Amino acid sequence: MSAPGDEAGSHVLRVDWPRCRARGLCAELLPERIVLDEWGYPVVLGPVSQDQLELAGAAVAACPRRALRLLPG
Amino acid sequence: MGAPEADASGDVGGGSADAPEGELDLALAVGRLGRPALGGRRLLGALGEVDLEAGGFHGAWLHPRDLGGLVWTQAHLRSRGAALGAGALVSLAPGDCPVALTAAWTEYLAGESAGRCGRCRNGLPALAQEVGGLAEGADTRRRIQELTGLVVARGACAHPDGTARLVHSLLTTLHDHVEDHLAGAGGCGRPFPARFA
Known part of the structure; x- marks a missing residue:
């Protein structure tokens, strides 16, 4: 039995839009969930599954602008 | 409430007989702003061929077929895909594109x-x-x-x-x-x- 918030897709990525400067590291580290638009800004494709949590955390930590957050869905 | 009186100020504080208290028949509001001499029912007819932009810059275009019974509230405009926006109303004059x-x-x-x-x-x-x-x-x-x-x-x-x-x-x-x-x-x-x- 899993605790609430443990099931797949239970976390979401949020972009702090004024902070984001389209550096693109998030899309390189988590291409399964983030692609870049034509100006280089992230497009989040959906909730983060359990097996993607570690990569998502790395993407959040790597953002040089601290513009990406991972929140419980 | 009877037929609206001419009101060049565009005061939208009143309501029509068909609109709930505190709400305003949108066609009546446009009528007040654009055709103050006409009564509410005739206004609906007069507006029949007029496209309306509700909400100003952040609003939305409304089709004549959607104007009947519209009331000037966020909830009702949202139900028609529009929004109060800046609260302005723009109707197309003949020839406007x-x-x-x-x-x-x-x-x-x-x-x-x-x-x-x-x-x-x-x-x-x-x-x-x-x-x-x-x-x-x-x-x-x-x-x-x-x-x-x-x-x-x-x-x-x-x-x-x-x-x-x-x-x-x-x-x-x-x-x-x-x-x-x-x-x-x-x-x-x-x-x-x-x-x-």
């Missing part, structure tokens, strides 16, 4: 971006360019839909959302106008860029 008007407004709104968020800073000028292209006769609708989808809910404020709503409503609510415009059959009497004041 909604495509040219929307292009001019979108260009203005793109210039009003605070430039804080990338999607708005990049997306609105691109959107304005494409709507301008549409006004000039190029079928840029696919690209416009793409851009409105990109800027919605991707900013710190709702400026891009409101701008996208206005443009989106042109392509959906006034779809037939846009078709006529592109076919050159719309008889657009106004040059582009349209004047708006």
